Amino acid sequence: xxxxxxxxxxxxxxxxxxxxxxxxxxxxxxxxxxxxxxxxxxxxxxxxxxxxxxxxxxxxxxxxxxxxxxxxxxxxxxxxxxxxxxxxxxxxxxxxxxxxxxxxxxxxxxxxxxxxxxxxxxxxxxxxxxxxxxxxxxxxxxxxxxxxxxxxxxxxxxxxxxxxxxxxxxxxxxxxxxxxxxxxxxxxxxxxxxxxxxxxxxxxxxxxxxxxxxxxxxxxxxxxxxxxxxxxxxxxxxxxxxxxxxxxxxxxxxxxxxxxxxxxxxxxxxxxxxxxxxxxxxxxxxxxxxxxxxxxxxxxxxxxxxxxxxxxxxxxxxxxxxxxxxxxxxxxxxxxxxxxxxxxxxxxxxxxxxxxxxxxxxxxxxxxxxxxxxxxxxxxxxxx
Amino acid sequence: xxxxxxxxxxxxxxxxxxxxxxxxxxxxxxxxxxxxxxxxxxxxxxxxxxxxxxxxxxxxxxxxxxxxxxxxxxxxxxxxxxxxxxxxxxxxxxxxxxxxxxxxxxxxxxxxxxxxxxxxxxxxxxxxxxxxxxxxxxxxxxxxxxxxxxxxxxxxxxxxxxxxxxxxxxxxxxxxxxxxxxxxxxxxxxxxxxxxxxxxxxxxxxxxxxxxxxxxxxxxxxxxxxxxxxxxxxxxxxxxxxxxxxxxxxxxxxxxxxxxxxxxxxxxxxxxxxxxxxxxxxxxxxxxxxxxxxxxxxxxxxxxxxxxxxxxxxxxxxxxxxxxxxxxxxxxxxxxxxxxxxxxxxxxxxxxxxxxxxxxxxxxxxxxxxxxxxxxxxxxxxxxxxxxxxxxxxxxxxxxxxxxxxxxxxxxxxxxxxxxxxxxxxxxxxxxxxxxxxxx
Numbered sequence: 064x065x066x067x068x069x070x071x072x073x074x075x076x077x078x079x080x081x082x083x084x085x086x087x088x089x090x091x092x093x094x095x096x097x098x099x100x101x102x103x104x105x106x107x108x109x110x111x112x113x114x115x116x117x118x119x120x121x122x123x124x125x126x127x128x129x130x131x132x133x134x135x136x137x138x139x140x141x142x143x144x145x146x147x148x149x150x151x152x153x154x155x156x157x158x159x160x161x162x163x164x165x166x167x168x169x170x171x172x173x174x175x176x177x178x179x180x181x182x183x184x185x186x187x188x189x190x191x192x193x194x195x196x197x198x199x200x201x202x203x204x205x206x207x208x209x210x211x212x213x214x215x216x217x218x219x220x221x222x223x224x225x226x227x228x229x230x231x232x233x234x235x236x237x238x239x240x241x242x243x244x245x246x247x248x249x250x251x252x253x254x255x256x257x258x259x260x261x262x263x264x265x266x267x268x269x270x271x272x273x274x275x276x277x278x279x280x281x282x283x284x285x286x287x288x289x290x291x292x293x294x295x296x297x298x299x300x301x302x303x304x305x306x307x308x309x310x311x312x313x314x315x316x317x318x319x320x321x322x323x324x325x326x327x328x329x330x331x332x333x334x335x336x337x338x339x340x341x342x343x344x345x346x347x348x349x350x351x352x353x354x355x356x357x358x359x360x361x362x363x364x365x366x367x368x369x370x371x372x373x374x375x376x377x378x379x380x381x382x383x384x385x386x387x388x389x390x391x392x393x394x395x396x397x398x399x400x401x402x403x404x405x406x407x408x409x410x411x412x413x414x415x416x417x418x419x420x421x422x423x424x425x426x427x428x429x430x431x432x433x434x435x436x437x438x439x440x441x442x443x444x445x446x447x
Numbered sequence: 448x449x450x451x452x453x454x455x456x457x458x459x460x461x462x463x464x465x466x467x468x469x470x471x472x473x474x475x476x477x478x479x480x481x482x483x484x485x486x487x488x489x490x491x492x493x494x495x496x497x498x499x500x501x502x503x504x505x506x507x508x509x510x511x512x513x514x515x516x517x518x519x520x521x522x523x524x525x526x527x528x529x530x531x532x533x534x535x536x537x538x539x540x541x542x543x544x545x546x547x548x549x550x551x552x553x554x555x556x557x558x559x560x561x562x563x564x565x566x567x568x569x570x571x572x573x574x575x576x577x578x579x580x581x582x583x584x585x586x587x588x589x590x591x592x593x594x595x596x597x598x599x600x601x602x603x604x605x606x607x608x609x610x611x612x613x614x615x616x617x618x619x620x621x622x623x624x625x626x627x628x629x630x631x632x633x634x635x636x637x638x639x640x641x642x643x644x645x646x647x648x649x650x651x652x653x654x655x656x657x658x659x660x661x662x663x664x665x666x667x668x669x670x671x672x673x674x675x676x677x678x679x680x681x682x683x684x685x686x687x688x689x690x691x692x693x694x695x696x697x698x699x700x701x702x703x704x705x706x707x708x709x710x711x712x713x714x715x716x717x718x719x720x721x722x723x724x725x726x727x728x729x730x731x732x733x734x735x736x737x738x739x740x741x742x743x744x745x746x747x748x749x750x751x752x753x754x755x756x757x758x759x760x761x762x763x764x765x766x767x768x769x770x771x772x773x774x775x776x777x778x779x780x781x782x783x784x785x786x787x788x789x790x791x792x793x794x795x796x797x798x799x800x801x802x803x804x805x806x807x808x809x810x811x812x813x814x815x816x817x818x819x820x821x822x823x824x825x826x827x828x829x830x831x832x833x834x835x836x837x838x839x840x841x842x843x844x845x846x847x848x849x850x851x852x853x854x855x856x857x858x859x860x861x862x863x864x865x866x867x868x869x870x871x872x873x874x875x876x877x878x879x880x881x882x883x884x885x886x887x
Binding site for chain 2: 074308
């Protein structure tokens with residue numbers, strides 16, 4: 064078995080967990096599902112959080128069973144190489160669409176909070192920079208995350224505090240007046256955006272497991288989950304029913320402006336918005352890495368410089384092509400991700416795979432141990 | 448904990464890099480602003496009037512230039528829909544117009560009485576202007592209001608941007624931002640309210656020199672020219688920004704020779720479902736602001752106090768600080784409790800002979816006397832505003848949502864019996880819990 068490098072330290076994992084969870088639930092999801100859920104928006108967000116926590120528990124179990132195995136190796140050892148390639152291909156395709164959608168969301172956010180112009184030309188440089196970072200390896204991405212992580216996290220938490228003190232939380236009352244069905248619909252309709260900790264599943268085996276991994280995974284997950292739910296409450300509390308008119312990005316910018324009382328002085332909210340833009344970029348980077356790696360696994364690219372160059376070019380072209388397709392067919396994309404057919408892809412991905420993965424990890428570990436034992440039996444003891 | 452400490456250690460070590468990233472971001476912003484400023488026009492106020500063809504949108508624009516005091520201009524355009532008109536208006540300026548600098552939105556009197564929902568929908572859906580923009584209703588048309596306003600700004604240093612800053616804290620006006628206004632319009636009772644402003648068009652005795660000239664005519668953008676007959680003539684010395692009661696502002700003779708004046712009679716326009724249904728007068732607006740958390744700056748006069756010290760005098764108190772809370776109860780009857788805790792300062796006693804208190808420290812007694820009278824005064828004002836609005840079915844204090852939020856079952860039961868918001872408002876029992884202190 065090829066030994067993978069331990070690219071992610073515990074410290075970096077904490078950042079990864081924090082940023083992975085909070086970005087979508089604050090910037091992308093609320094403005095979309097508030098149209099369905101209205102005052103029960105926060106309940107729908109709680110469903111997203113619950114799914115994330117469930118995923119995280121499953122991934123933690125896998126780490127505890129065997130911290131050395133990657134997802135690809137787990138499937139390869141238990142279900143065979145073909146199954147591993149099919150799952151990887153499936154994941155690569157999902158990540159390809161997800162990263163492209165993130166790029167569009169990034170552009171929309173930038174247009175909302177900075178300048179209302181087309182940010183389309185910015186997509187290609189972002190893709191190229193992301194792929195370059197991926198080319199340099201996961202360790203480089205993690206170092207970037209470590210470098211800017213604390214500053215950005217402080218900015219994000221700052222925004223959250225500002226939002227919390229401004230809003231009238233009583234506006235979310237009465238809770239669930241029409242039952243659970245409406246927030247459930249909101250959650251189900253935008254299930255595509257769930258599974259924020261998916262990247263953790265894909266970096267399994269590369270995490271440098273240290274003592275206290277449980278608590279180190281819990282702290283960022285709990286903080287980001289609470290902040291996400293709190294933001295959803297504050298978001299509706301602040302805008303009430305006119306939240307449906309809010310464009311993504313506007314909410315954060317508008318609330319920050321209102322609270323800082325700087326409407327007539329300066330755009331101090333830009334500093335908060337930029338922090339969020341960096342956070343979205345971090346997510347794009349991580350997910351590009353996941354897409355790149357699964358693509359490589361499916362098509363069996365080797366680690367030579369030439370093949371890495373070819374792979375990088377293919378990834379850039381694929382991302383840019385899908386990005387353009389989605390950008391030019393926004394309605395079709397929205398229809399695709401909200402139609403009932405999505406369950407055929409998302410249920411196996413978000414439910415079956417996370418449940419199966421620990422079981423497969425257990426079987427793979429057993430097999431590995433049996434093989435090692437078997438090897439020891441047929442290996443001559445070294446001469447004394 | 449170890450990892451959190453490590454995070455701050457890394458931040459400390461890399462502070463320089465992080466700082467440089469931030470500086471780079473702001474530098475970029477500045478460079479862009481410098482190079483692109485010549486291409487832009489800033490929209491500072493917008494007005495909308497209802498006309499036969501549809502709408503007339505009026506914009507007060509500021510064109511950045513190297514000249515020190517480039518005057519603001521008024522441009523207008525007519526058309527069937529707000530979106531089409533605003534687009535045509537922006538094209539006419541010949542530059543890239545930025546609407547998010549707009550700090551004032553004026554609805555013409557006719558539009559307000561007709562319905563503002565279509566207009567409001569555009570501004571919310573399109574998100575072109577900041578949601579912090581102050582919403583007003585003009586006493587006349589929006590065009591006349593903005594023209595007068597523009598003339599006023601030419602001869603004085605008062606800018607409408609200042610108005611945004613000062614308005615929210617006063618008791619004598621009901622400055623509402625677009626965000627709050629829209630929330631109310633789409634809220635449970637669909638009741639919204641905003642300030643009413645007017646510009647007094649005064650006739651001058653002598654033609655004055657250098658009164659602003661062609662700048663106000665919407666010249667450069669090709670917009671509609673200002674009507675020279677409705678002369679807002681002003682000179683720098685006489686420009687006045689006034690706030691007067693209705694009776695005080697009526698005498699035309701006394702204003703001859705003055706610049707156009709901004710009339711703020713303290714009136715508040717009240718809307719239900721986007722249609723103006725009534726106007727609150729100055730006293731009722733004050734009543735509204737007693738329950739408004741933002742309102743803090745206020746002087747008010749008490750009369751008929753009696754006693755040896757205040758007897759026959761007029762006493763002025765100033766609000767030092769004020770906090771509000773509303774609590775609801777729904778047992779047999781809906782009940783609203785207005786809780787106000789405030790501190791006041793005695794600033795003026797108007798009397799011919801004011802006795803000195805020699806050797807007699809009765810400031811506590813005097814203070815209590817003022818507190819009792821102030822309580823009566825506040826209750827009177829609040830009740831006046833509440834019942835005047837309730838008669839029209841308008842929930843100006845936004846109290847009905849309290850029952851919906853905190854007593855949902857009872858509220859729904861009440862409303863399901865076929866009764867209306869108006870009935871509900873009239874059924875609510877008003878209570879006051881006033882914790883007041885007056886420093887004598």
